[in-house]
Amino acid sequence: MSKHEDAAKVAEVEAEKIGFGIDIGGSGIKGAPVHLGTGELLTKRFRRPTPAESSPEAVGAVLAEVVEHFELPGMAHIGVTFPGIVKDGVAHSAANVDKRWVDTDVAEVARRWTGHTAYVANDADAAGYAEIAYGAAKGKKGTVLVLTLGTGIGSAMIRDGVLIPNFELGHLEIDGYDAESRAASSIKEEEGLSYPEWAERLQRYFSHVEFLFSPDLFVVGGGVSKDHEQFLPLLDLKTPIVPAKLRNKAGIVGAAALAADNA
Structure with missing residues (x-):
């Protein structure tokens, strides 16, 4: 599906019911718009490989590519998972990504590269929150x-x-x-x-x-x-x-x- 087709599908849903999430992993970085009422993805996930040199700058460029694919409204907030300990948007450990992330403000990296305000959470925390909000719990x-x-x-x-x-x-x-x-x-x-x-x-x-x-x-x-x-x-x-x-x-x-x- 093209970026324009994805954008058209998102446009069919009321703005206040749309969220956007990006999952940073050791092998892939993937994102999609989410229906906040149901927890369903509004389109297929858009995925790019995690750069071999998974530095903040290299990963930031991929975050920009993922967000750009969906043509998000300028005021849209995004959620980002990170494989490590996260406090107030700052990484205090890094698992399966470049150690230069440690003590880096992940939220600021995401904002700088995507132009959107970002909320950053540990990847397991995000998965757990999803299960409470929409899933088995x-x-x-x-x-x-x-x-x-x-x-x-x-x-x-x-x-x-x-x-x-x-x-x-x-x-x-x-x-x-x-x-x-x-x-x-x-x-x-x-x-x-x-x-x-x-x-x-x-x-x-x-x-x-x-x-x-x-x-x-x-x-x-x-x-x-x-x-x-x-x-x-x-x-x-x-x-x-x-x-x-x-x-x-x-x-x-x-x-x-x-x-x-x-x-």
Whole structure:
């Protein structure tokens, strides 16, 4: 679909119901307009590879390309996810992108390159917020932990619908190991583990997190969540555990929703 066709589809929706999210990842940068009432993407995602030298300037240029594709109104706010700890728009760590991002104002980089005010959130936080707003945890009270199983383990805590940012549970030390070095889905692939073998590691991880935080619901995301029937039923927990609904669009949707709610 061309940029003009995408713009035409967006124009059909009332302006106040449109958000825009961009998800910065180690391999790709993707964005789309989002219907804030439903959480649905209004067009297909527009994706560009993350530059090999993923410096702030190189990534900023890609952000500009993504935004330009959709011909956003000048006053539109955008939400941006970042793979690292984010406080007040500033990166305090960087996972799978250039370390020059550390101590960089990501929101300012996005504003400078795109011309739009940007709200920046940790990628797992954005995914978690999307699940609360539109997905598997919508309407849930109490403490919800959204855990994404991928290259590492991303995590988001939401209490009574309020996001508690930068909740890094993938780096808990369990049995002398960084948790994600044993239980991430990338490790399952690298070591050739069967789902039952991997589930034993997940059991150790989720049991530990359950004991520490006594959540009311676990939501499990990441690409592997599409195969949830092969491993979630193998876990023995007191806490209900369900697969995420938004999957690979969660970052974009959550970023857009956070930007709208913090405008």
